[in-house]
Amino acid sequence: xxxxxxxxxxxxxxxxxxxxxxxxxxxxxxxxxxxxxxxxxxxxxxxxxxxxxxxxxxxxxxxxxxxxxxxx
Numbered sequence: 568x569x570x571x572x573x574x575x576x577x578x579x580x581x582x583x584x585x586x587x588x589x590x591x592x593x594x595x596x597x598x599x600x601x602x603x604x605x606x607x608x609x610x611x612x613x614x615x616x617x618x619x620x621x622x623x624x625x626x627x628x629x630x631x632x633x634x635x636x637x638x639x
Contacts, residue, residue, distance in 0.1 A: 579629035583622040590618040
């Protein structure tokens with residue numbers, strides 16, 4: 568049963584990683600398709616910085632949970 572228990576710290580850190588990677592992939596896709604040029608630059612940058620801020624907040628919150636024990 569312990570195998571199936573989700574580790575909160577790891578889940579939050581992976582979620583933060585996927586937010587950062589997803590933000591950059593979406594930003595790149597918008598530039599490649601040309602949609603980014605129709606969006607105001609301030610809105611486009613604000614969206615990116617908010618995503619990075621949320622990811623950083625999740626990363627900091629993840630350190631409130633205990634570290635996973637290494638199995639030998």
